[in-house]
Amino acid sequence: MEDPTLKTEEPVVLIMTSVKAEKEAIERGLKGSHLFKVVTTGVGPAKAAATTAVELTKHTYKLVINMGIGGGFVGKAGVSSTVVADLIIAADLGSESEEGFLPIEELGMGQSVIATDTVSALEIVEALNKLQVEVCYAPILTLATVTGTTSTTQALQERYPEAAAEAMEGHGVATAAELADVPVMEIRTISNQIGPRDREAWRIKEALLALEGVGHALTEVWS
Numbered sequence: 001m002e003d004p005t006l007k008t009e010e011p012v013v014l015i016m017t018s019v020k021a022e023k024e025a026i027e028r029g030l031k032g033s034h035l036f037k038v039v040t041t042g043v044g045p046a047k048a049a050a051t052t053a054v055e056l057t058k059h060t061y062k063l064v065i066n067m068g069i070g071g072g073f074v075g076k077a078g079v080s081s082t083v084v085a086d087l088i089i090a091a092d093l094g095s096e097s098e099e100g101f102l103p104i105e106e107l108g109m110g111q112s113v114i115a116t117d118t119v120s121a122l123e124i125v126e127a128l129n130k131l132q133v134e135v136c137y138a139p140i141l142t143l144a145t146v147t148g149t150t151s152t153t154q155a156l157q158e159r160y161p162e163a164a165a166e167a168m169e170g171h172g173v174a175t176a177a178e179l180a181d182v183p184v185m186e187i188r189t190i191s192n193q194i195g196p197r198d199r200e201a202w203r204i205k206e207a208l209l210a211l212e213g214v215g216h217a218l219t220e221v222w223s
């Protein structure tokens, strides 16, 4: 991202998050910085894409970040840790076949992988490292359905061995940002491990606290 610290009172970074609790956690971390605007999209890639596209028609931003809580793959991203995406991957965009899942690229009909803004992503990873936050830089999957079985977990791990996390909005936000020619990032703090559905095991409070910490780290990078 270009240097956003040019003297302006206008927000230059748009943060898209799915629900109010996430927005409030991020805003606590941002402590009123005028450089950032946080908007809720609702849950899922379609709402995320539509809301981001509308917001990008209202104002010019230098960077869009999809932030929120997410599920972490066991052994890659534990509860309360943070994942910064290098790639945002729509993991269910394609077709089933008897030979296995075919991503949309193999059908010649689109793009399931969107690259994030490397410079900005690595700056935030470095800031989180300095704050001694456990952080990993890896692909984040986007799915319209939360993974809740062992078989889907294994299938995703086989298809995307590098992926560290999944959530439901990244590819929607990234598609809208890409169409508007604005760099994009995704950052998730982990509330639960991906596997057989166990909503009781979700550590939402802890993940929201970690999200607040990421908000603070953003102001350390861009202030």
Ligand SMILES: O=C(O)c1cccc(C(=O)CC[C@H]2O[C@@H](n3cnc4c(=O)[nH]cnc43)[C@H](O)[C@@H]2O)c1
Pocket (backbone or CB within 6 Å): 018, 019, 021, 022, 042, 043, 044, 068, 069, 070, 071, 072, 145, 146, 147, 166, 167, 168, 169, 191, 192, 193, 194, 204
């Ligand atoms: O109940 C609450 O207090 C509460 C507070 C904040 C957020 C929530 C959510 O349910 C957020 C839904 C949001 O979380 C992402 N997410 C979290 N874990 C996963 C997962 O394992 N797989 C996919 N998505 C996950 C997702 O992006 C949803 O938008 C509740």
